[in-house]
Amino acid sequence: MTIAEVSKKYGVSADTLRYYERIGLIPPVHRTAGGIRDYTDDDCNWVGFIKCMRSAGLTIEALIEYVTLYQQGDETIQARKDLLIEQRRLLLERIAEMQATVERLDGKIERYDQWNQRFSQQLAQSSSKNEQP
Amino acid sequence: MTIAEVSKKYGVSADTLRYYERIGLIPPVHRTAGGIRDYTDDDCNWVGFIKCMRSAGLTIEALIEYVTLYQQGDETIQARKDLLIEQRRLLLERIAEMQATVERLDGKIERYDQWNQRFSQQLAQSSSKNEQP
DNA sequence: ATACACCATGGAGTGCACTCCAGGTCAAGT
């Protein structure tokens, strides 16, 4: 597959694909004799994997380390697994934090609801200032 | 409260607090006669709220709009509520995406486990290449 | 009253993660 095809398939610009390869966020891509990138299925899977992990918020740093370990061969399998486990833990931590934020928003939204109720009851009577942040 | 105290309390640098105020991410903070910031409880609550929302990933853009609406008074209550509901929805969407990524990581980690099992069974026999991304 | 730590502002600087560009190479169609 050409870089344009991979770009389209994964919704990642060709520039970004080259950039990812340059910084080691994906392993070197297979090339034609002329030096043009010719993504194999494995290369594509790396792109998909990295895209998924990046959009979930894994740091570039951690992913580069994973790729680096991968390229060092079978001796690093335990290290790679440990890395993934740690990143999974961080991800769950962030999910929990975001869940807490959802609940905070729920509380705020509910207070707006209550205000609306009071407002419709008091329509055309006195007006009370709404002071919630 | 002085800016230094607020900075310490919320773990946000004084520069960032001033920056947030400047771009309208928090409403203007109360000042002393001499022009020095003197955060009220309300000002502090804004800082806490914005910090929480930012670290959950809400965009600065959306939060500025929320603050802008807030400053326009009671007429914007419905709009503010709608904004929060929409942001809540986006947050849940991202949580779901991250949850899917956790599951993808689980699958990968499990495959590393299986490889380790095979490896310890085959110890000192043949070596098989590990090809998972 | 003066020293000195803290605070103010406007503007410049930083690091990240791309994104764009110039100048040149490659390859598919005619």
Place this chain on the structure above:
DNA sequence: ACTTGACCTGGAGTGCACTCCATGGTGTAT
């Protein structure tokens, strides 16, 4: 062989979200 469009590289440029800095004002303790 030639045109044309996609691709190559190295390097410069961009936008965001801060972060730092120079210069000058504030306010409290001695």
